[in-house]
Amino acid sequence: MTEFTNETIDTDSLPKCEEVQLTPLNSKYWNVMLINIFIFLFILAAGLTTLLILNANARAYLYVLPGIYIVFAVLLFILYRASFKKRGFAVREKDILYTSGIIALSTTIVPFSRIQHIALDEGLFSRIYGLGELKIFTAGGSSGSLHIPGIEIDNAKSIKELLMKQINEAD
Amino acid sequence: MSEAPNITYDFSEPRKQSASGIIIMFANSFQKVVRALALPLILIIVKSKDSGNLALILIAFLCLLTIILALFAYFSYQKFTFFLDEKKQEFIINSGIFSKTSLTIQLNKIQQVNINQNLLQQVVGVYSLEIDTAGSEKKEASIKAIDHATATILKQKLLSRDLSESETIDLQADNQDIESAPPLLKLSTNTLLKIGITTNYGASLLLLTGFIFGAFQLFKDYTEALEIEREQFTQMLSKGITVFSLCFVVVFALIIILATNIIRTFVKYFNFKIIKQKGALAVSSGLFTHKNVLLTPNKVQLSAYSQNYFQKKFDLLNMKIKQASFDSADKEDSKKSDIEIPGCSETERNEVLKMILSRAPTKGAELKPNYRFIFLQTMIWIVFPISVFALLSIYTLPLLRSYLFMIAPYIIVVGTMLYFEFKHHRLYVDEHFIVKKTGIWDVEHEIIEPHKIQAITAKQYFWHKAADVGHLIIHTAAGVIHFKYGNYTHIKSLVNYWTYKIEVSKKDWM
Structure with missing residues (x-):
């Protein structure tokens, strides 16, 4: 494949985003994810039970439905565990990158000079474990924004400070 | 307009709109009310049997409504003021009779300022000025009635931060010069015709179906209200559809689509012009509504x-x-x-x-x-729907079986489309x-x-x-x-x- 017409830069020598050492999310965040999964599964189970009790036709599937439910739950755990392990972020000198995804692994890079504003969110469960979610917004709308959960709150605050400083410097 | 004293263009004091703004505001609210009330009113008139008293009540009601709306328009005109705070570099719009709103726009957040004119504004001789901002929240400001000179100068002031008085006058003079300069691009009637023939079939089709459905619904409402025997009509409909008339309908629809396309293009893009203006592009167009955008x-x-x-x-x-x-x-x-x-x-x-x-x-x-692109699309658009269709027709709906031959043309059409999608x-x-x-x-x-x-x-x-x-x-x-x-x-x-x-x-x- 032909490379770019710009001879002055050797594209191979550019810093590579795929070789960056990613900081994994705080291990406590797995607990937060677990709580969320359990809540979801609980609501689903409640729905299924009411269906089985109220609808006579559904009772024909008395063993099939819980079976599917269990398979689904196990799959959910495996997928989320895999996704948790793959997630990670890195703050470089001039940009921040975040990798996430369950089936598709996606890496998004936001240069500091393109950040519009930053928010630090503390959810109910995250707060119990002393974690926060860093939200980085660009002019690219919601698709071009980064939401990095599971960062220790003090760490998140210092990253936010750092980014704020970088943005102001860019101005 | 160049003789007018500079005081006229001083925006640091709160200003009202042009007095004819009352008419615009009145017309706007009147239009809204009429739109909301038209159908119910017609139904009331049609359904009620005794007519003498009702007509009187209705006329009284309409008069009252008009007076209220006029008063409303007058007061909102009185309360609507705007001014430019040059020190803070802010443009402020105050409005509202009962609940007051004050909208502050920072000048450096302004994306563009548009001067437009709709049919009524053309009659009254005023323009509307709209300000697009680059805020993360939705903020949009518009002044509904303003004369052209004020609008142009305000626009320049809003877009050029920190201008002294003399520069403004220069700009004004420049503006007039430039407007007489030859445009960068101008669409002739011939081009508009070509555009109408070749583009936007989809949009016109949607518009047309929307219109037909709307008309049909309205027709249904009325026949119900008037208690007309609808059976005659439906019989006529079902009898009339033969192959010949179907072809006729298709051709007719095509002609209508083309015609609406051409008309739409003319209304929207009549006298379309792009003019170079101080490093920016001024785009203007429209048959009834003049649209003016600075880029x-x-x-x-x-x-x-x-x-x-x-x-x-x-x-x-x-x-x-x-x-x-x-x-x-x-x-x-x-x-x-x-x-x-x-x-x-x-x-x-x-x-x-x-x-x-x-x-x-x-x-x-x-x-x-990669070729996987076309592979997945083929799965989604060809393999999946055809297998569902085939299974349905074989096991549950034997009626569909006579349409199985449709699969071949479907594959050809969709396959070609997918191929071009991949190729492009x-x-x-x-x-x-x-x-x-x-x-x-x-x-x-x-x-x-x-x-x-x-x-x-x-x-x-x-x-x-x-x-x-x-x-x-x-x-x-x-x-x-x-x-x-x-x-x-x-x-x-x-x-x-x-x-x-x-x-x-x-x-x-x-």
Whole structure:
């Protein structure tokens, strides 16, 4: 494949985003994810039970439905565990990158000079474990924004400070 | 207008709109009320048997309504003021009778200022001034009635920060000079006709079906209200549909679509002009409603042009120029800040692009998607629906069996479409531009400059890892550019390259 017409830069020598050492999310965040999964599964189970009790036709599937439910739950755990392990972020000198995804692994890079504003969110469960979610917004709308959960709150605050400083410097 | 004293154009004191604004406000609210009440009123009139008293009550009611609306219009005119705070660099609009609203716009947040005129405003002789801002929250300001001189000067003041009085006058003089200068692009009647014939079938079709359904619904409502025997009508309908009349209907529909297309094009783009103005482009068009938009090149985020087979024969191109729009960056539909040039030749396109991008865009190294692109699409659009259809017709709905022969033409049509979609899905990259080509019938090229990128995402499904296939998503302030099924190693190197370009470049994205 032909490379770019710009001879002055050797594209191979550019810093590579795929070789960056990613900081994994705080291990406590797995607990937060677990709580969320359990809540979801609980609501689903409640729905299924009411269906089985109220609808006579559904009772024909008395063993099939819980079976599917269990398979689904196990799959959910495996997928989320895999996704948790793959997630990670890195703050470089001039940009921040975040990798996430369950089936598709996606890496998004936001240069500091393109950040519009930053928010630090503390959810109910995250707060119990002393974690926060860093939200980085660009002019690219919601698709071009980064939401990095599971960062220790003090760490998140210092990253936010750092980014704020970088943005102001860019101005 | 040049003789008027400068005091007239002093915006530091709160100002009201033109007095004729009362009429505009009245007409606006009257129109809204009439729209809301028309159908219920008609139904009341039709359904009630005794007519004498009702007519009187209705007339009294309408009179009362008119008086209330007039009063309302008068007071909202009185309470609507705007002024420019030059020290704080803010433009402030106060409005509201019962609940007061004060809207403050920082001058450096203003994206563009548009001066428009609708039919009524043309009659009264005033213009409306709309301010588009680049705030993350939705804020939009408009002044409904303002005379042309005030509007032009206010627009200049809003767009040019920190201008002294003398400079304003210069600008004004310049403005008049420039308006007489030959336009960069002007659409002739001939071009408009060509555009009407070749584009926007989809939109017209939608409009037409919407209209037919609306008319049908209305007809139903009325027949119910009037208690007409509907059976006669439906019988007539069902008897009448034969093959011959079906053909007739199709031809008729085609003619109607073409006609609506042409009319729509004329109404929207009559007297379409682009004029160079102090490093910006002024775009104006419209038959009944004059639309006036000022385009500043460095605020343009994405420019696109598209062409279909017929347009190619006529050397016609459709262009879209998108500016930053914060609250709707994710929506696909066309926004107000987008500027559409319905038809231009290739040379004119190059002129406009050169103006916006400061050099004619070039197509760099070509990136092709992997064959997996067409594989998945075939699964979704051909294999899946056909197997569902076949299974249904065999097992549950034998009625469908007589339509099984339709599968062959379906495969041919959809297959061709998918092939062209694959063939047109390309990304061209060089030092200055990223060009994305897409489309089945209308082939579109989207052009962005690397420094307009807000964020970049590289994405890969785990089953594509071995094949080294992945997706690229470029986020800009005017939407997303998606290149699917590319060579992942190459995509990653591009991501690194663009990140480098953004971080090294001193150019701001806006």
